[in-house]
Amino acid sequence: GESVGLHLPTLSVQEGDNSIINCAYSNSASDYFIWYKQESGKGPQFIIDIRSNMDKRQGQRVTVLLNKTVKHLSLQIAATQPGDSAVYFCAEISSGSARQLTFGSGTQLTVLP
Amino acid sequence: GAVVSQHPSRVICKSGTSVKIECRSLDFQATTMFWYRQFPKQSLMLMATSNEGSKATYEQGVEKDKFLINHASLTLSTLTVTSAHPEDSSFYICSARDVAGGFTDTQYFGPGTRLTVL
Numbered sequence: 001g002e003s004v005g006l007h008l009p010t011l012s013v014q015e016g017d018n019s020i021i022n023c024a025y026s027n028s029a030s031d032y033f034i035w036y037k038q039e040s041g042k043g044p045q046f047i048i049d050i051r052s053n054m055d056k057r058q059g060q061r062v063t064v065l066l067n068k069t070v071k072h073l074s075l076q077i078a079a080t081q082p083g084d085s086a087v088y089f090c091a092e093i094s095s096g097s098a099r100q101l102t103f104g105s106g107t108q109l110t111v112l113p
Numbered sequence: 114g115a116v117v118s119q120h121p122s123r124v125i126c127k128s129g130t131s132v133k134i135e136c137r138s139l140d141f142q143a144t145t146m147f148w149y150r151q152f153p154k155q156s157l158m159l160m161a162t163s164n165e166g167s168k169a170t171y172e173q174g175v176e177k178d179k180f181l182i183n184h185a186s187l188t189l190s191t192l193t194v195t196s197a198h199p200e201d202s203s204f205y206i207c208s209a210r211d212v213a214g215g216f217t218d219t220q221y222f223g224p225g226t227r228l229t230v231l
Contacts, residue, residue: 032218043117043206043222044157089156093218100147101208101220103156 012110019077021107023090030092035075039086085111115141117209119223127231133193134226136207142187143209151204163190197230
């Protein structure tokens with residue numbers, strides 16, 4: 001079936017370095033993608049989103065890149081800080097009336113001092 | 114920004130009892146709320162879509178008679194886990210979709226409810 005998956009379950013980066021978290025999706029009908037951050041014991045927190053008619057979107061210290069040709073999504077975090085340590089999920093919404101979110105498996109980002 | 118609350122944040126109950134979890138949108142109205150379940154070190158799995166004033170839509174494999182959902186107002190949805198068993202122990206998270214504005218995809222998530230069934 002359709003799924004949203006992540007390439008790496010864990011990622012460790014040095015404080016101050018840039019982080020790149022990748023996500024592959026298989027549903028070509030997806031038209032909206034979101035990155036969420038989830039800290040332990042908390043609900044998901046919206047980071048940034050992108051629609052399928054865009055290739056790149058930038059926020060504060062974060063950038064999302066969308067490559068529809070290879071169905072790939074990435075989240076780039078600039079100057080990673082200890083507070084960025086969390087699990088990051090990509091999620092997709094497919095075109096259609098239901099507009100339900102489908103979450104990927106998640107990547108645990110650990111920022112090393 | 115839009116805030117979604119859940120109550121309780123943690124609950125421990127005995128096997129066989131029922132537990133009700135509330136999800137409230139505090140500063141916006143939500144015709145649609147979603148209930149998710151998350152097991153340790155796993156992703157969020159959609160359980161059901163809750164629509165104000167109508168029956169919830171359950172995902173495949175989710176027992177509607179066990180997980181009762183009521184969305185009686187535009188700011189409140191409840192999930193009742195009936196006859197809870199240890200395998201129902203999980204992190205339950207709700208989200209709400211804001212009806213205002215033309216862009217309706219944004220879901221705001223609650224902080225989650227940790228259910229432990231003894």
